[in-house]
Amino acid sequence: MTREVLTEVGSLSIHRASVCLETELMPHPKKSEMSGTIQSRIATAKEELRPQAIAPHPAEGAQLAWRMAIDLVAGIGVGAAIGYGLGSLIGYLPILLAAFTLLGFAAGVNLMMRSAREFRRQQEERSCN
Amino acid sequence: MAAEGQGLVVKPMDQFVISPLFGEAQLLWYTPSNVTLWMFLTVIAVAAFFLLGTMRRAEVPGRGQMFVELVYGFVRNMVETVAGRDALKFFPIILTIFMFILLSNLLGLIPMSFTTTSHIAVTATLALTVFVSVTLLGFYKHRLGFLKLFWISAAPLPLRPVLAVIEVMSYFVRPVSHSIRLAGNMMAGHAMIKVFAAFAGILGFGAFVPIVAISAIYALELLVAIIQAYVFTILTCVYLRDALHPSH
Numbered sequence: 208m209t210r211e212v213l214t215e216v217g218s219l220s221i222h223r224a225s226v227c228l229e230t231e232l233m234p235h236p237k238k239s240e241m242s243g244t245i246q247s248r249i250a251t252a253k254e255e256l257r258p259q260a261i262a263p264h265p266a267e268g269a270q271l272a273w274r275m276a277i278d279l280v281a282g283i284g285v286g287a288a289i290g291y292g293l294g295s296l297i298g299y300l301p302i303l304l305a306a307f308t309l310l311g312f313a314a315g316v317n318l319m320m321r322s323a324r325e326f327r328r329q330q331e332e333r334s335c336n
Numbered sequence: 337m338a339a340e341g342q343g344l345v346v347k348p349m350d351q352f353v354i355s356p357l358f359g360e361a362q363l364l365w366y367t368p369s370n371v372t373l374w375m376f377l378t379v380i381a382v383a384a385f386f387l388l389g390t391m392r393r394a395e396v397p398g399r400g401q402m403f404v405e406l407v408y409g410f411v412r413n414m415v416e417t418v419a420g421r422d423a424l425k426f427f428p429i430i431l432t433i434f435m436f437i438l439l440s441n442l443l444g445l446i447p448m449s450f451t452t453t454s455h456i457a458v459t460a461t462l463a464l465t466v467f468v469s470v471t472l473l474g475f476y477k478h479r480l481g482f483l484k485l486f487w488i489s490a491a492p493l494p495l496r497p498v499l500a501v502i503e504v505m506s507y508f509v510r511p512v513s514h515s516i517r518l519a520g521n522m523m524a525g526h527a528m529i530k531v532f533a534a535f536a537g538i539l540g541f542g543a544f545v546p547i548v549a550i551s552a553i554y555a556l557e558l559l560v561a562i563i564q565a566y567v568f569t570i571l572t573c574v575y576l577r578d579a580l581h582p583s584h
Contacts, residue, residue, distance in 0.1 A: 270563055274517065281513035286505060307505075314505035318513070321506075325574070 286311015348527035418573035441561035463515035474579035485582035
């Protein structure tokens with residue numbers, strides 16, 4: 208029993224060492240929380256040490272939304288411009304205009320997906336491990 | 337819009353007019369204009385911020401030096417985390433871009449001043465500088481291997497040519513959205529303030545409503561000014577990372 212508790216405490220201290228710096232700096236539990244069996248205390252300590260996802264600032268989310276919207280519109284614009292330019296140079300204006308506008312839309316979606324992926328990676332990094 | 341002096345006079349875009357500084361009749365590309373003046377002031381402000389802040393080079397930094405070190409550390413950290421350690425070579429130019437945009441945004445918030453970053457001509461120049469130099473850097477470092485950026489090896493082979501066309505177009509969309517984002521954000525907020533100011537002009541006693549709104553928008557604009565400088569810089573770092581490590 209004692210051995211079991213000791214290994215449990217040992218693994219807890221390893222766990223405590225492995226969590227990131229912010230949670231490491233947390234104050235020690237108060238006296239009132241020290242009551243109860245050692246198992247329940249370990250459970251509450253583990254619960255306290257679990258890293259919590261930090262909510263992003265609302266302005267950050269708005270910026271991401273703006274970035275996506277502008278990427279999408281700029282994609283369509285650039286696609287249409289390339290299609291028009293190529294079309295008036297080598298002919299087949301309607302076909303090229305339509306094709307490149309669609310490609311531009313695809314490019315915009317591509318950029319949007321990429322910034323979404325980046326945002327998710329940032330979130331994961333932020334919630335440390 | 338309406339007759340002068342009477343009724344609702346909304347001229348939100350007048351603040352963006354480029355006018356010759358010394359009253360020349362013609363505005364040519366070399367004519368000193370209000371854009372020249374405010375860019376010059378921005379450069380002076382950036383230099384003053386860094387030079388005055390670090391002049392004493394104190395062991396224990398004072399308020400000014402602390403702030404300079406904070407900005408320096410913030411941008412350096414951003415370059416390192418976003419673009420990687422080998423991108424730190426380019427940290428000086430990225431800090432320069434950040435400070436220039438930040439201070440021209442902030443100087444533009446002074447009443448009666450001129451916001452240089454609200455012109456696409458200015459932001460497009462900045463974005464194209466980044467775009468061209470990053471592309472040249474990619475080709476210089478990786479030769480034709482840089483084209484791997486557009487060739488997605490994770491996708492099935494028949495799809496790759498189509499995806500390559502889309503990737504190339506995405507690459508060319510980036511400088512466009514990079515410049516439009518900054519100019520659009522700066523222009524929209526400033527124009528909105530002017531519209532509310534026009535309401536304040538005709539409401540007489542009820543003018544406090546638009547004035548409160550203007551104060552709120554001004555606070556928002558302060559946030560936008562800083563965030564847009566940050567966004568422009570972080571995207572520069574992202575493009576730099578793509579140039580340094582083109583394979584996905």
